[in-house]
Ligand SMILES: Nc1nc2c(c(=O)[nH]1)N=C([C@H](O)[C@H](O)COP(=O)(O)OP(=O)(O)OP(=O)(O)O)CN2
């Protein structure tokens with residue numbers, strides 16, 4: 001089995017509604033996203049000969065996804081009042097609502113599924129909230 005591993009990061013703010021500790025407050029992370037893909041075979045002709053896929057292609061596809069979340073306030077649907085959201089947006093803040101609690105686990109799955117949708121055969125996605133905190137999603141179930 002061949003495998004490739006690339007990474008990118010995004011810097012954003014979030015909060016965990018219902019968290020009993022400090023994480024219920026708005027705070028920021030440099031989320032580091034490490035993506036691993038796999039293949040039994042390599043391209044046998046063309047520009048990608050001898051590769052699963054060109055690193056630059058995989059990095060560009062990952063960057064497109066991480067850029068979507070970069071320098072934003074990431075909000076789980078339903079955890080801020082509509083009027084609060086509207087005021088933030090009216091005041092020029094970039095707010096992105098997502099249909100999941102904004103944990104590292106859920107972001108790992110989100111990136112895994114988005115890259116699967118782009119045609120990659122995924123092994124795993126690891127999302128680091130801090131250098132010491134990492135969640136991993138593998139789609140083996
Ligand atoms: N399983 C998970 N637990 C927590 C997540 C998560 O995504 N998955 N996220 C958080 C918060 O986002 C929090 O910002 C990070 O947690 P924490 O380790 O408490 O933060 P610090 O790195 O600042 O840790 P200190 O030891 O307090 O410095 C919480 N849990």
Ligand SMILES: [Zn+2]
Pocket residue numbers: 014023027028029129
């Ligand atoms: Zn956090």
